[in-house]
Amino acid sequence: MTGDLSPILRAIDCIERRLRGPFRVADAAAAAGYSLFHFSRVFSQTVRQSPYEYLMRRRLSQAALDLLESDRRVLDVALDFQFDTPEGFSRAFKKMFGQQPQQFRKQKRVDPRLLMPRLTQDYLKYLPSIPLAPQQAYLEPVELVGLMTVGEKDANPMPGLLEMVEDEIRAHLHDWETISFYGLTLYLQEWGCSSFVGVPAALMTKIPFAFVSKTLHAGKFACFQCVGSEDVCKHTLAYIFHTWLPHANFSPQVQMVVQLFQRVPFSGKKGDTRHQIYIPLSG
Amino acid sequence: MAYLQNHPDRLPPLRDDCVSYEVHIQHPESAERGEYEVFVGMEILRLESLAVELSVKLLPARQYAVFTLSGTQITSDWEQNLVGEWFARSGRRADEGFGFERYDRRFKGLDRVEESEIEVYVPLLPETPPAPPAP
Numbered sequence: 271m272t273g274d275l276s277p278i279l280r281a282i283d284c285i286e287r288r289l290r291g292p293f294r295v296a297d298a299a300a301a302a303g304y305s306l307f308h309f310s311r312v313f314s315q316t317v318r319q320s321p322y323e324y325l326m327r328r329r330l331s332q333a334a335l336d337l338l339e340s341d342r343r344v345l346d347v348a349l350d351f352q353f354d355t356p357e358g359f360s361r362a363f364k365k366m367f368g369q370q371p372q373q374f375r376k377q378k379r380v381d382p383r384l385l386m387p388r389l390t391q392d393y394l395k396y397l398p399s400i401p402l403a404p405q406q407a408y409l410e411p412v413e414l415v416g417l418m419t420v421g422e423k424d425a426n427p428m429p430g431l432l433e434m435v436e437d438e439i440r441a442h443l444h445d446w447e448t449i450s451f452y453g454l455t456l457y458l459q460e461w462g463c464s465s466f467v468g469v470p471a472a473l474m475t476k477i478p479f480a481f482v483s484k485t486l487h488a489g490k491f492a493c494f495q496c497v498g499s500e501d502v503c504k505h506t507l508a509y510i511f512h513t514w515l516p517h518a519n520f521s522p523q524v525q526m527v528v529q530l531f532q533r534v535p536f537s538g539k540k541g542d543t544r545h546q547i548y549i550p551l552s553g
Numbered sequence: 554m555a556y557l558q559n560h561p562d563r564l565p566p567l568r569d570d571c572v573s574y575e576v577h578i579q580h581p582e583s584a585e586r587g588e589y590e591v592f593v594g595m596e597i598l599r600l601e602s603l604a605v606e607l608s609v610k611l612l613p614a615r616q617y618a619v620f621t622l623s624g625t626q627i628t629s630d631w632e633q634n635l636v637g638e639w640f641a642r643s644g645r646r647a648d649e650g651f652g653f654e655r656y657d658r659r660f661k662g663l664d665r666v667e668e669s670e671i672e673v674y675v676p677l678l679p680e681t682p683p684a685p686p687a688p
Contacts, residue, residue, distance in 0.1 A: 461556065
């Protein structure tokens with residue numbers, strides 16, 4: 271689906287204006303200039319979510335931010351976002367975030383990957399390149415060394431970490447341009463997000479003092495691949511968290527995401543990277 | 554440390570479960586902003602097969618100046634008073650890239666700091682040979 275995105279973007283505008291007010295899918299269809307039936311079909315094909323699902327995920331994401339940033343009662347936040355009952359709100363909230371709103375508010379922390387932002391034209395343009403379903407993959411255990419950062423100070427620390435690790439290992443590896451870098455993103459309730467970028471320890475003759483070691487345990491993963499700039503990786507991760515995981519009925523609480531990066535030489539674009547994104551398949 | 558205390562099952566075999574380290578690392582970029590990295594951990598017996606949320610930092614074998622801080626010295630400006638004075642007297646120079654504190658059974662907690670002792674390790678730069686006599 272790569273046609274004119276403007277009707278869908280107008281519909282998204284319409285939904286975004288009604289997150290806190292009454293909404294009918296027919297309003298979004300009218301904004302797009304389509305019949306209700308045609309709109310629902312085109313929206314679902316383009317966004318890979320139904321209009322109602324998009325509305326719910328956006329309402330719940332905004333409600334989660336309200337719970338974190340305001341002291342309004344859970345019931346009031348539920349009513350603000352047009353939920354008729356606190357039970358309905360709690361059920362939908364738990365499905366999206368893996369915990370009840372009261373528990374969520376007590377912890378005062380949200381996994382930022384679960385909050386769905388307003389979807390953009392860039393994302394929708396890229397979406398057709400993402401495979402609907404991932405491949406299954408097995409990763410061997412590996413001892414890694416690299417740099418890590420903890421906290422949400424930087425929304426996406428991976429590109430910066432990757433550059434710093436490349437700078438460090440240039441002195442220690444001759445063929446550093448051809449190797450794959452591992453990226454790990456961990457989310458723990460206790461301390462939030464931490465990010466790590468490194469290389470197999472076995473490749474290094476000397477480990478720089480700034481580096482830390484980590485063990486990646488063997489396991490089965492769902493693997494998504496993409497090639498391009500950091501934005502491409504960001505869009506793929508957004509698709510995984512906001513569409514694929516909920517549709518595949520996986521728990522929204524993904525503790526770890528593994529990424530493999532390999533620079534693409536001679537691609538003509540500076541910074542083009544082959545990304546493989548691995549989501550652990552538990553059980 | 555709170556994480557390790559709350560998840561003892563995630564801990565690998567330790568050399569001594571009463572000893573912990575607080576490592577302060579200053580990178581050239583962060584030093585400009587007056588920031589430094591703090592790494593808190595315990596000494597482990599093997600590097601492999603750790604829980605993925607844990608990270609390992611290797612403390613290099615090298616010469617350190619070791620200072621024992623007792624009681625209220627622990628919460629005083631010991632860096633300036635004790636460590637700074639020793640370096641001024643000794644003529645040695647510290648490697649300012651990192652340093653660490655070692656807490657063992659002698660540390661009773663910040664609520665009992667008067668009864669506590671900790672050790673501070675400051676890495677030393679190699680001694681510079683004396684300048685040759687002028688001809």
